[in-house]
Amino acid sequence: MDSTASTSSQSGEISDKHPTVTVDLGQRSYPIEITTAATEAFPASVSKALPDLTHAVLIHDEAVESYAAELQQKLSDIRPSVRVDRVDVPSGEPSKSFQQLQRLLDAMLACGADRRSVVIAVGGGVVGDLAGFAAASFARGIRFVQVPTTLLAMVDSSVGGKTGINLAGGKNMVGAFWQPHLVWIDTQVMNTLPERSFLSGLAEVVKYGVIDDAEFFCDLERDASALVQRQDAVLRQAIERSCQSKARVVNEDERETSGRRAILNYGHTFAHAIEATAGYGTLLHGEAVSIGMQMAASLAIDLGLCEADLLTRQTKLLLDCGLPVRFPDADVQAMLPVMMRDKKVEHGKLRFILPRKLGQVDLVGDVDQANVVKAIHAHR
Amino acid sequence: MDSTASTSSQSGEISDKHPTVTVDLGQRSYPIEITTAATEAFPASVSKALPDLTHAVLIHDEAVESYAAELQQKLSDIRPSVRVDRVDVPSGEPSKSFQQLQRLLDAMLACGADRRSVVIAVGGGVVGDLAGFAAASFARGIRFVQVPTTLLAMVDSSVGGKTGINLAGGKNMVGAFWQPHLVWIDTQVMNTLPERSFLSGLAEVVKYGVIDDAEFFCDLERDASALVQRQDAVLRQAIERSCQSKARVVNEDERETSGRRAILNYGHTFAHAIEATAGYGTLLHGEAVSIGMQMAASLAIDLGLCEADLLTRQTKLLLDCGLPVRFPDADVQAMLPVMMRDKKVEHGKLRFILPRKLGQVDLVGDVDQANVVKAIHAHR
Structure with a gap:
């Protein structure tokens, strides 16, 4: 392993105005820059991360076309020798397909991409996952x-x-596991994000408080209403603290080999089962995670792993974030088989990420099915 | 870099009878075991390389079905808990497609493959490249x-x-760059290989003598007729020496970043242009490489980089190996544009791997087109 477990947060060197979180993975380290209305500063950050840039392929969700076009224009202005092509991807999960992957790779080749080209993924998780894999596999891996x-x-x-x-x-x-060279976040692009989608993202923010950072959890309790109102400064700080937690976990277990990275799945075993049985799309992912974290907390309390107070505080914070905390339509008999197919199942035994206290979770194996059923019922 | 540049050759620990070459890449190191009629020993080698094996997916060229079935049987005998599935792939280059990749990945998932499963690729370069990429991308990378x-x-x-x-x-x-955990070579499977295909492989063997190992080149001059007759001991030794050279180069430049790995492309810039313009399939890859090495040697001599004697000896050795040393149908005007698209072209300048003397080549840039044309004409 050439990675270290430290994470540093510092004022960005490019601008004093925006925080930068560093994902520290030795030669594969990269900055996450968290900005607001800072498109002007994007080319400088890209130039710093990729000094030899001559050709970029900007792959974007069709829903953010105007933002992508703006980034393309700014990038093209770096120097006359920088060429930027743009390819769009239909919105939604079905785009994470072989068909779209092949289409992107053909398009990259057609616009003259080679080993020195850079992919820039602009969009939500679907486009990031798809374009990231295109970057990982084009010419056996190019930067993104x-x-x-x-x-x-x-x-x-x-x-x-x-x-x-x-x-x-x-x-x-x-x-593939394929690290970017830069993550560029501008909170202003969320202004057009629908309310439900935005709030859904807060579930993962709350998650970091529970699994890794108790102080952050307390700050969120204080700032929840400002967060829901999308106040930029509070939002940037919440994103920074979330990225610090994520970076810390990734530093410790980049390729999911030690098991440490599994803590990011707090609430997710329940959430995946809810999503799969409710039909994907009934609940947004973050909404399912919110309910899943509630079930996981109840399970932990039932098993005597943590105090009941954790669930009380988590429930209030999730509600303050406008998130659902129960799922009346939960179909226990349909959910159990889905949970048995979870990647964390080993030798047929259910395993969960469960809290000990705020800021600390453990992977708990050999959980009795009766307890799982009880935890689901507690949040129906 | 956690790799070292050393390569060790030693008697295999499993059997004194077969040589083992180690590809030394730190945590990603692996053995190449070179055997003859040793299928019985295959399970022990696999068990040693992958002690926790419980599920393997054997992916094979349809042309070697009986050999693949034999390996499957032997592997299943390791212990009752080892499960081995088998998937075939149509012979030929068209199988290196998205369609076949998706078919393999679907088949792997359908037979219950997970992160602990192992892919075993049985076949020529097409199956190795395709199944290797399936292993690299299934569940973001499993062993093979x-x-x-x-x-x-x-x-x-x-x-x-x-x-x-x-x-x-x-x-x-x-x-993807994705290293195997074991390379298992049994020379006996080549008994059914058509003459032209076998001889074609000798071109790459001769290549290692020119680019890396002058002593090996001399041995090949001595042993050419035994090699052409497929004498097992001579064949094992030629494979061992070739793999040592390849391992040495890969050790120095695993991901093709330093430029060192490019020396493996000696003769290949010409060869690719010959293959592309003659229509893929007119010449076997090794036959095109044989002719390409002749053109590269002529170019080097013409540029004053090496003595004419190198071409004389290379010509005789290739002929002794039953390989073509000229291509009367070479279409120079069609070949040049193909060469300009070569991955080694930078800023429109042709670059070639050219010999200085036996065992030593260099990447030579800025080669004049007139010299390239002359080299092609010398072997028409």
Whole structure:
């Protein structure tokens, strides 16, 4: 391992105005720059991360076309020798397909991409995962930049190097660990994000408070209403603290080999089962995670792992963030088989990420099915 | 870099009878075991390389089905808990496609493959490249074993971690650097290899003598007729020496970043242009490489980089190996544009791997087109 476990947060060197979180992975280290209305500063950050840039392929969600076109224009202004092509991707999960991957790779080749070219992914998790995998596999791997445009992507999928597409038989079954060279976040792009989508992203923010950073959890309790109102300064800080937590975990377990990275899945085993049985799309991912964290906290309390107070505070914070804390339609009998297919299942035994106290979770194996059923019922 | 530049050759620990070459890449190091009629020993080697094996997916060229079935049977005998599935792939370059990749990945998921499963690629370069990329991308990367069944794959594509598929617009444009955990070579499987295919593989063997190992070149001059007759001991030694050279180069430049790995392309810039303009399939890859090495040697002599004697000896050795040394149908005007699209072209200038003397080549830039034309004409 050439990675270290430290994470540094510092004022950005390019601008004093925006915070930068560094993902510290030795030669594969990269900055996450968190800005507001700072498109002007984007080319300088790209130039710093990729000094030899001559050709970029900007791959974007069709929903953010005007923002992508603006970034393209700014990048083209760096110097006359910088060429920027642009390819759009239909919005939505079905785009994480072989068909779209092949289409992107053909388009990259057609516009003259080579080993020195750079992919810039502009969009939510779908585009980040798809374009990241295209970058990982074109010419056996070229550099890429993540420009997440949803809160969920900013605090979760754009950081950590997981890229990939879906198979008919399973989500994210094909992909690569491929770290970006820069993550560029501009909170202003969220102004047009629908309310439900924005709030959904807050579930992952709350998650970092529970799994890694108790002080951050307290700050969120204080700032929840400002956050829901999308106040830029509070938002930048929440994204910064979330990215610090994510970077810390990724530093410790880049390729998901030690098990440490699994803590990011707090609430997700329940959430995936809710999403799969409710039909994907009934609930947004973050909404399912919110309910899943509630079930996981109840399970932990039932198993005597943590105090009941944790659930009380988590419930209030999630509600203050406008998130659902129960799922009346939960179908326990349908959810259990889905949970048994979870990647964390080993030798048929259910395993969960469960809290001990705010800021600390553990992977707990050999959980009795009766307790799981009880935890689901507690939040129906 | 956590790799070292040393290569060790030693008697295999499993059997005194077969040589083992180690590709030394730190945590990604692996053995190449070179055997004859040793299928019985295969499970022990796999168990040693992958002690926790419980599920393997054996992906094979349809042309070697009976050999693949035999390996499957032997592996299943390791212990009752080892499960081995088998998937075939149509012979030929068109199988390096998105369609076949998706088919393999779907099949892997359908037979219950997970992160602990192992892919075993049995076949020539096509199957090795395709199955290797399937292993690299399934669940973001699982372990794999190469069992090359052609001489070309044994001495070239199975060693070094290059995997991938083709785009309509370019060969090997999509893939990953993904090292195997074991390369298992059994010379007996070549008994059924057609004469032309076998001899074609000898071109890459001769290449290692020119680019890296002058002593090996001399040995080949002595042993050419035994080699052409496929004498096992001579064949094992030639494969061992070739793999040592390849391992040495890969050690120094695993991901093709320093430029060192480019020396493996000696003769290949000419060869690719010959293959592309003659229509893929007119000449076998090794035959084109043989002619390409002749053109490269002539170019080097013309540029005053090496003595004419090198070409004389190379010509005789290639002829002794039953390989073509000229291509009467060479279409110079068609070849030049293809060469300009070569990955080694930078800023429109042709670059070639050219010999200084036996065992030593250099990357030579800024070569005048007139010299290139002259070199092609010398071997028409």
